[in-house]
Amino acid sequence: MSREKLLIWTLAAINFTHIVDFMILMPLGPQLMRIFEITPNAFGLLVSSYTFSAGISSFFGAFILDKFDRKQLLLWVFGGFLVGTLACALALIMLSCWRPGSYRESLVA
DSSP states (O other): OOOOHHHHHHHHHHHHHHHHHHHSSSSSHHHHHHHOOOOOOHHHHHHHHHHHHHHHHHHHHHHTTTTTTTHHHHHHHHHHHHHHHHHHHHHHHHHHSSTTHHHHHHHOO
């Protein structure tokens, strides 16, 4: 595989993971609104906050991140994204350590 194709596949995979991370919130809407007792308007704000934070961080990051090597920066930023996603995934498990039964209840819900 040529270097160009490898680069395109790598960028496509990164873009795909970001889209999946954003879109995973949408089908959980009814459950999240019920569990956290929020209105549809509040849930819409929650979903759009992902886009707002991406836009704001991209704007300010453009001034700082241009000083670094792009390959290393991509690895560090994507690694941070993966760690953050993993931390969110493990949040329910950590909650069950403090409140027995809450993990099972949230899975049933």
